[in-house]
Amino acid sequence: MSDIETTTVCEEGYACTSQVGDFDLQIDATDETGPNPNTALVATYASCYIPAFRVGGGQRGEDDLGRLQIDASAELDEDDDLESIVFDLHVEADLDDETAEEIVARGEDICHVHSALREELRAEINVHSGAF
Template identity: 55%
Template sequence: MADIEVSSTCEEGYTVTNVIDDEWELVVDALSEDGPSPNQVLAADYVSCYIPALRVAADQTGYDDLGAVEAEVAADLDDDDDLDAVAFEIKVEADLGDDVEEIVELGEEICHVHSALQDELHAEITLHDDVV
């Protein structure tokens, strides 16, 4: 049995209903009419994986609580509507001092989505500390 199982159904058009591990339903629509597009879901999935990874990275670097974390994601599409670039603008409540770059890089190493993506599509990450 696989670790993750997704059952996907597309009755017509470009809308796909996904049932994940027989528990959660996610509707994805290539045209963004009945739900987010696959690219939108990927951008949200990427940052949803990176934020917890960032928390783990901060903890491993000696910061036991980042406090509130807010992120804005900007994703660019090429002429074929393929993701071309992803950038995270992240703000954390904690003051990370000189450890920001180390924590960002360790977060990338921990994030499973970051690891899964091709080398050309890793997020450019800017972390703003002590602002939330």
């Protein structure tokens, strides 16, 4: 048995619905009924990185990071393939640069999506502490 199993169906056109456990996930290559696959990947990456950053903070003794928000941006190449990703990570806690860099590195080691991406597509992460 696999660790992860999903079922994805496309009745017509370019919209697909994936059954992921008890959840339906709508992805649409044309952005009409859901996000396109590239956008969904960037959002999934950010959704994986935020808890990884929080765990990394706890490992560094920063247990109260407060609100975390990633404003993600990505560039596409001429074939509409993802070329680069940037995360502007806003952290409510006021972190010094050295602590922020250490937590970023720990978060990268913990985030499963970060590990799954080819190295040149991994997000550039800019931390803005004391943000809220």
